[in-house]
Amino acid sequence: MKTTLSIIKADIGSIGGHVAPSTQVLDTVRKHIHLEGNGLLLDFFVSSTGDDIAILMTHTQGVAHPDVHRLAWDAFQAGTAVAKDQGLYGAGQDLLVNAFSGNVKGLGPAVAEMEFDERSAEPFLMFAADKTEPGAYNLPLYMAFADPMNTAGLLLGPEMTKGFRFRIMDVNYTQGDRVIELDAPESLYDIAALLRDNDRYVVEAIFSRSSGEQAAAVSTTRLHNIAGKYTGKDDPVMLVRVQKNFPATGEVLAPFATAHYVGGFMRGSHIGPLMPVPRQTGTSYFDGPPIVSCLGFCVHEGKLTEPVDVFAHPFWDEVRHRAATKAMEIRRQGFSGPAMLPYSELEYGGIVSILERLDKQFRIRPAAKPTPVAV
Ligand code: F6R
Ligand code: MG
Ligand code: MG
Numbered sequence: 001m002k003t004t005l006s007i008i009k010a011d012i013g014s015i016g017g018h019v020a021p022s023t024q025v026l027d028t029v030r031k032h033i034h035l036e037g038n039g040l041l042l043d044f045f046v047s048s049t050g051d052d053i054a055i056l057m058t059h060t061q062g063v064a065h066p067d068v069h070r071l072a073w074d075a076f077q078a079g080t081a082v083a084k085d086q087g088l089y090g091a092g093q094d095l096l097v098n099a100f101s102g103n104v105k106g107l108g109p110a111v112a113e114m115e116f117d118e119r120s121a122e123p124f125l126m127f128a129a130d131k132t133e134p135g136a137y138n139l140p141l142y143m144a145f146a147d148p149m150n151t152a153g154l155l156l157g158p159e160m161t162k163g164f165r166f167r168i169m170d171v172n173y174t175q176g177d178r179v180i181e182l183d184a185p186e187s188l189y190d191i192a193a194l195l196r197d198n199d200r201y202v203v204e205a206i207f208s209r210s211s212g213e214q215a216a217a218v219s220t221t222r223l224h225n226i227a228g229k230y231t232g233k234d235d236p237v238m239l240v241r242v243q244k245n246f247p248a249t250g251e252v253l254a255p256f257a258t259a260h261y262v263g264g265f266m267r268g269s270h271i272g273p274l275m276p277v278p279r280q281t282g283t284s285y286f287d288g289p290p291i292v293s294c295l296g297f298c299v300h301e302g303k304l305t306e307p308v309d310v311f312a313h314p315f316w317d318e319v320r321h322r323a324a325t326k327a328m329e330i331r332r333q334g335f336s337g338p339a340m341l342p343y344s345e346l347e348y349g350g351i352v353s354i355l356e357r358l359d360k361q362f363r364i365r366p367a368a369k370p371t372p373v374a375v
Helices: 023-036 066-086 134-146 188-195 223-227 249-258 315-331 350-361
Strands: 002-010 043-049 052-059 110-117 123-130 164-170 179-184 201-208 214-218 237-241 261-264 270-273 291-300
Touching: 002 066, 002 123, 002 237, 023 043, 023 052, 023 066, 043 123, 043 291, 052 066, 052 123, 110 214, 110 237, 123 134, 123 249, 134 164, 134 188, 134 201, 134 214, 134 249, 134 261, 164 188, 179 188, 188 201, 249 291, 249 315, 270 315
Parallel strands: none
Antiparallel strands: 002 052, 002 110, 043 052, 123 237, 123 291, 164 179, 164 201, 201 214, 214 237, 261 270
16 A cells, blocks of 8 residues: 655635734634545645645655645635634735645645655654745755765765756746756755755755655746746745655755855845754744744654654753844844845835836936046
């Protein structure tokens, strides 16, 4: 029996701005999945990070199954109705179309899915980030799966020394899925050359080169590309299988201690440090900082254990302090230079009209004629 893990997440409205969903909305989503998922799902877990609700589901239907996607879509619709009743801000924000068409990909919600034969024990991590973009996972994944400075298992774990295959997507291409597969360690520099650019090249999946098994799945949705205008940052989710033939939990978590700078933050248009937080943490300072939560589970014959909230550990308090300092430091320079994203990535159109208006006011000054020098 193959088990499928599906996370589908959406922002369907929040309290106090783009901060956090209400308990009633979360309960509605949970109840919908509980009642309607009977017979389809083996298990599920609903959680929130910032203003996003993530539904983790286990089943045997394989990835991109219309019934599973519809279930999540309908749960978000039910939640949206409550969000509207309560007057939450941005109610239904990520449900970009009125009708469901078989797969939530391209409709607004973010999706990460994996189908596999369960190992005798199957630990995995579920990540959810808010106020940032899918490329926020590029650096942590590179460090966890390709860098022996971070992952001792690449040197010490016999099943890992062959390395991993990265599938990377060009998320700027909107006509279809433009992907490339590159092997670490041979193509390390090529992988780094792509992953440098978080806005454009995004790790979509990672596979073990010794067994071919999938280790990681990341949501690669670009809401901006789907809607053609700003609808909120993509706020990505990710699944990572850990231990044995994959990096250990701690090796996957360690890169998050960097609290690296990512795109997102206020109005999806700035750079801020990615702060690891416990689940159900909202956002605050400058609509951020960008946050990431991580829950550890084991799945056995499709049944989930209770989650362990790994970023709730005291170790991460120090990282959070450092992230707060980094956030305030970059905010000191306001709109200037790298504090704000480049023109092409700005999520709000206001500046476009300012620049268009100013463009007309520019004039070309004739070059001054050189004064002849007497000889
Ligand atoms: C970023 C985000 C927020 C909003 C900001 C303005 O992803 O969600 O920073 O962009 O609060 O929101 P609106 O335009 O809804 O007033
Ligand atoms: Mg939002
Ligand atoms: Mg969000």
